[in-house]
Amino acid sequence: MKAHSKSDSLFERASQVIPGGTYGHIAPAAGLPRQFAHFCSSGKGAVFQDVDGNEWIDFMCAYGAVLHGYQHPIIEEVVEIQRRKGAIFNHPNEVVVELAEKLTQTIDFASWSVFAKNGSDLTTWAIRVAREYTKRPLIVKALGAYHGVDAWCDPGIGGRIDSDRSDIVEFEWNNLNQLEDIFKQRKDDIAGIILTPYHHAAFAPSIMPLGDFWGHVRKLCTEHGTLLILDDVRAGWRLHEGGSHRFFNFTPDMSVFSKALGNGYAISACVGIEEIKHAASEVFLTGSCWNDAVAMKAALTSLTITTEKKVSQSVLKKGRFFCEKLESLAKGANFSLKMTGPPSMPYPWFEGDENLFLIQKFCKLASEKGLYFHPHHNWFISDAHDQDSLKKSLQLAGNAFEELRSSNL
DSSP: OOOOOOHHHHHHHHHSSTSSSSSSGGGGGGGGOOTTTSOOEEEETEEEEETTTTEEEEESTTTTTOOBBBOOOHHHHHHHHHHOOOOOOOOOOOOOHHHHHHHHHHHHTTTEEEESSSSSHHHEEEEHHHHHHHOEEEEEEEOOOOOOSSTTTTTTTTOOOOGGTTTEEEEEOOOHHHHHHHHHHHTTTTTEEOOSSOOOTTSOOOOOOOHHHHHHHHHHHHHOOOOOEEOOOOTTSSSOOTTTHHHHTTOOEEEEEGGGGGTTTOOOOEEOOOGGGGHHHHSSOOOOTTOHHHHHHHHHHHHHHHHHHTTTHHHHHHHHHHHHHHHHHHTEEEEEEEEEEETSSSSSEEETTTTOOOHHHHHHHHHTTTOOOOSSOOOOOOOOOOOOHHHHHHHHHHHHHHHHHHHHH
C-alpha cells in the first residue's frame, strides 16, 4: 500500500471546516486501523481506489449500499439518461409511480409505498404511523438495536434529553419472556414494535432469531393490536428478493428499506399493509429532494436486476463460500474465528477476543494487503464479488492470519 499523504492532508483540511473531520461510522473514532484511508476517489465492481491511488477489494460495499458492485453498467446507463433530463422538479417524475408499483409487486404484503432519502427518515416516520393508527404512545425495540440517527434511537448521547426516549421500551433480543412481560404491563399503550430481521449491534457478534422468535412476535402484535415494523434498511435484498421477512417466514405490517435499494444512490422506501394506508396519509412526510428521479431510476433498475437475477440468493451463496473458507484459514493459523449472522453480511468474531484486540490487529494486517475488512461492523458481500476476487481475498487473508499468528507467538 502507498502512503496516505493526500488522504491525511484532506483530513487535516476537513478538520478545519467539518466537525471531527469526518463523522459517524466513518470517523477515526469508529476504531478503523490507521492504514484505512479517509477518502475514496473511484470504484468499479468489487474494488475501489482511495485518493492516494491505493486499490482495495471492498467488503463493506459503502456500508451495504452497493449490492451489484460499483458503477454497474446497466444501472449507470439508465441513471445517465435520467440525469440529462433532470432529477428534481416541482412535482414528482412518473418513475415514482413505477417504483411504488414495483415494490408493491415485489413485497408480498405491501399495498403502498412512500419514499425518502435514508433509513432514519422512514424508521422515524413509520413509528409515527403506528402511533397515528393505534392512538397509542409506546414503541418497543430491542436493546442495542440501531434504527438511525434520530434521538429516539441513535447510539450516541450527545444532544439527547430524557424525554427523547420516554415512550421507548427495550427488551433483550430473543428474550420472549421479557417481551411478553412488557405487553402484559403496557398492552394498552404499545403502538408498535420495530425490529431488524436479526440482531446486529455494534462491536458485538450478530445474533440470529432463535426458534420461532418471529412467529411469537407476530402473534403478540396481532393479539394486542400493535403494528410490527421491520427495519430492513441494512439487510434488505441480501437475504431474500422479496424482503428479509420472507427469509425468516413472517409478515410485518410495515417494512423500511434503504441502502442496497438504490445501489449507491440515496433513496429509502417504506411499504405497508392496506389497513394502515389512511393512517400513513395522515402523517406528514416531505423533503425537497425526496422525489429525486435519478435515485428512483437507479432503485427501479436495481430492484429489477435483483429480482430477475435472484441476486439475494447469489450473495448468500458467495458469502457462504467466503465465510467457510475464512474460518478454515483462521483455524489453520490456530485461531477460532466465527463469521456470525447471515453469510451475505457476516460479522467476524474471534473467540475470547472481548477486548477486540485480535480483530483490530487482523483487519490492520489485511488492510496492508488491500483488503477492506472492518473490525467492528458487519461486512457485506456484493454480486460483483466473483470467484477470482473472493479467492484472491482469501489468499491475502490467509497471509494476514499467518502474520497475526507470528506476532502472537
